[in-house]
Every structure is written in structure tokens, then in C-alpha cells.
Amino acid sequence: MASAASGPGRGGSTTSTYIDLDALTADDFSPFDHANNLVLATNNPSDPAIDLTTPLSRVLFDLQEIDSHVHTLTSRSALDILKYTSTQNAAAQRILAKVEEDRARLNASYERLEKEVLVRHQKAVEAKTTALRSWEVLRLARSVQRILNLARQFEVVVAESGLGGTRVGKEDHGALARASLSILAFRDIMASEGGELGRINIIKTLRGRVFEDGEARILDYARRVIREFSMSTLSSTASSGGNPATSAPTYREAEDSRARFTSASHILYLLSPAPRIDGQKMTRKDFEPEYLIRALQGYLQTAITSSSASIGRALGQLPSLDRALLETSARCQNIVALQALLRTISAPEHPLLEPEALARAEALDIDTDSDSDSDPDEVIGPDKSVGTDNFLTLLLHALDTASLPSYFWRSLASSLSTRVQEILNRGGVSARTLRSQRDAVRAEIRECVLRGSRMPRTVGLGDARGSAAIKGEEVIENWEREAAVMVGSVVGLLGR
Incomplete structure (x- = not known):
């Protein structure tokens, strides 16, 4: 290896060494390459037997030289090292004191901010949660009140109509049509609340004992009116032995039959299932009155x-x-x-x-967007x-x-x-x-x-x-x- 001497330019050191310190401290130094070079320098590559004692002694000697060199340098520069360390320690202490002051000031600011903002924010969140729950309870209570009013109104209308009474066939068909609207209002409320009302016990009771039972009775009445519809005079002729003048329906009876049939048709149309599609109401053209x-x-x-x-x-x-x-x-x-x-x-x-x-x-908006050059009279004209x-x-x-x-x-x-x-x-x-x-x-x-x-x-x-x-x-x-x-x-x- 090349030798390096420390002269007056290195602090007046007279210690010399043959170790190439620059090579050992280089960034691309590889211990494997260094060991391989030592083995090749002390052995014949063509010799089948390899002697590792000499390269090992060389390495130990190099370590001893490096240790001696480091000891010499540190001994001669101890005062400088202590002075530099003391200076760095004092600077670090000053920086630490400054950081501690800033940290204490930051902690005080955070505590004040937490008291003025975070605590108030938590109280505001609690107040908001309480208000939301109160509003939810109020909304449900109003919905329950509406359903109770509908149930009371429905029972009164059904009672006034004579449905289920002793006068079979003399029911007030107009009142039953109004009762159908109460059932639809109940369905609308239940559908808009997303099933929350269905978990309330009183609503469960009203649904089963009032609305569902009343709906079944109204549907049975409407189906019976459709099933018993008759306006032919031949039926009375057949029952009277061929005399068409016997017990023919009068004009008043025919009008009453027509009115009852119309109300029954409206009832079956209104009470037919009309489920919502993706939360939206069904359009009239897509609705099929199944019951009717x-x-x-x-x-x-x-x-x-x-x-x-x-x-x-x-x-x-x-x-x-x-x-x-x-x-x-x-x-x-x-x-x-x-x-x-x-x-x-x-x-x-x-x-x-x-x-x-x-x-x-909506249809007119779609038509307007799809064809902006069309005749305005045709776009805004009534749908025939x-x-x-x-x-x-x-x-x-x-x-x-x-x-x-x-x-x-x-x-x-x-x-x-x-x-x-x-x-x-x-x-x-x-x-x-x-x-x-x-x-x-x-x-x-x-x-x-x-x-x-x-x-x-x-x-x-x-x-x-x-x-x-x-x-x-x-x-x-x-x-x-x-x-x-x-x-x-x-x-x-x-x-x-």
C-alpha cells in the first residue's frame, strides 16, 4: 500500500503510517475487495493451498496501527476537542432553552385554545346531537299524531258508511271512497318515514286492527259490488217467467247502481298496490290497478x-x-x-x-332539450x-x-x-x-x-x-x- 506521512501541515505530527487511510475511508470502499487483495498479495494464485495466517496477521497489524494513530491524534488534540465539545454543548443548551420556552408558550396557547374552542365545540356537538334527537322525536310524534288522526277519521267514516252493519247493500259508497283516501294517506306516511314508524307499538296496533282490517272490509265491499253488478232487464224477465214489465229496475235504482259501481271501481283503483321505485313515486302510465x-x-x-x-x-x-x-x-x-x-x-x-x-x-323539458329547433306551439301545447x-x-x-x-x-x-x-x-x-x-x-x-x-x-x-x-x-x-x-x-x- 502507499504510505502517507503527517507533516507540519497535519498539526506537526511526526507519526507515519503506510496505511492508505483515504482508500479505507472512501465511500466506495469494499471490505470484500480489500480482503481479496490481501489474500492475493500474500499467496500464489496457482498454489492449491492457501495460507490465511499471513493476511490475518496483516489485518491485525493494520488495526493496531490505526488504533495507535487514532490514539496519537486524540491525545494531541484533546484540548481542541474538549473546547469544541464545550462550545457545541453550550450552543445546544441555548437552543434547548429557547425550544423549551417556545414549547411552554405553545402548550399555554394550546390549553387556551382547547378551553376556548375545543370544549365549546364538544358542547356544541352535544347540543346539536340533542337537538337532532329532539327534532327526530318531534317529527315521529307529529307523524304518530297524524296517523292517530287518520285512524280516528277512518273509523268515523267507516262507521258512518254502514260497512259491516245490519244494512247489507245499503252502505254509503261515497264515504267508503273517502275512507280509501285515508288508507292512502297512511301508506304515504309509512313509506316516507322509511320504516321508523313501523317499530312503534301503537302504530303496529293501528296498522293491524284499524287500517289493514278496514282495508280488507272495504276491498271486500268493492269486489262484491263489482261481482253483483247488474243493469239488464232480461235478468228480471228470466226470474219473472218471461214478463219484461215485472220488477224492472227503475231509473233511480239504475242510477244508484251506476254510482255504487263507480265508487267501487275508484276504491279498487286507489287501493291497488303502488310501490315506490328507488324512493320515487310511480308515474300514472306505469301504474297498473291490479285489484280493479x-x-x-x-x-x-x-x-x-x-x-x-x-x-x-x-x-x-x-x-x-x-x-x-x-x-x-x-x-x-x-x-x-x-x-x-x-x-x-x-x-x-x-x-x-x-x-x-x-x-x-318533465316530459316537456326533455322534449325541449332534445329538439330546441322545434315549433314552440308544439312543445308547450297540451298533451292530447x-x-x-x-x-x-x-x-x-x-x-x-x-x-x-x-x-x-x-x-x-x-x-x-x-x-x-x-x-x-x-x-x-x-x-x-x-x-x-x-x-x-x-x-x-x-x-x-x-x-x-x-x-x-x-x-x-x-x-x-x-x-x-x-x-x-x-x-x-x-x-x-x-x-x-x-x-x-x-x-x-x-x-x-
């Missing part, structure tokens, strides 16, 4: 089933066919009256649905589709048909074919009589269709003058095709 559609479909299905059973039995006993066909005509006349009445009934305002004005405004839908449109859409009497006759014809085939398969006197009287059966069935397709004179389409102007019963459409379908379903099988 099912009740009307049940009425039609009952008429079809009863007519099919009575005509099927009468075809096996031809003397009773006249009465069976007269009853079927009466049922069809009721369906004709039902169609005329549903055409005049529009959907009432539903509190649980999105207001139509708001929906129209609004208000054109009635209950008849909803029912026809659900049944996928264009006319209720046509649906009745087509469905009845499809069920009669099976019954006629059963009579023919059994054979006997009934089958032979039916085959021999097929011309008379054809005429009677055709007359049944045309008779049942006449508008009852008790139906004035919602107008008293129109009702008075109807002299007798008149056919409102051409039903020859339905008559041919009915005749074909019975007589068509007799000619085979």
Missing part, C-alpha cells in the same frame, strides 16, 4: 263460466234451453252495460302516484294523450281484446264446443234430440246473441236525457259475426 283489473276479469270469467255451464246442461235438456239462453243474454247485457259504464269512468287523482302535471313538465284513458281502456288492454261483449261470446263459444262434444260422445236421447232440433237451436242461439248485445234501457251512458231517449233496447253494434261463431260452436258439431 282482477275484479273485472273475475266478473267476466264468472259470467262466462256460469253461461257455459247453464247452456251445456240445457243442450242435454232442450226444454230448458230458452231459459238458459235468456240468462246468458242477460249476462251479456250486463257486460254491454259494464262496457258503456267503464267508458265513462276516468281514473281519479292518486295521491301515491306522481302528479300528472309534474310528469308532463292525457285524460283520454279510462277504465275500459285499461281492461281491454289487460284482456287484449277490442270489445267486452265480443270477448264474452268468443270465450263462451270456445267452451261450448267441448260440452257439445261430450253430449255427442255420450249419445242417447239427448244427442239425437239435439241433432234433430239443430235448426231451432241455431235460431235460438243467434237470437240469444242479438238479444244480449242490446244496450239495456236502464243505461243512459251517464246522461239522464240519454237514458230517457232510449225507447226499449237497441243493438249498439253489428254482432252477426259473434252470432255465427256461437252457432258454429254448437251447431257446427251436429252436422258431422
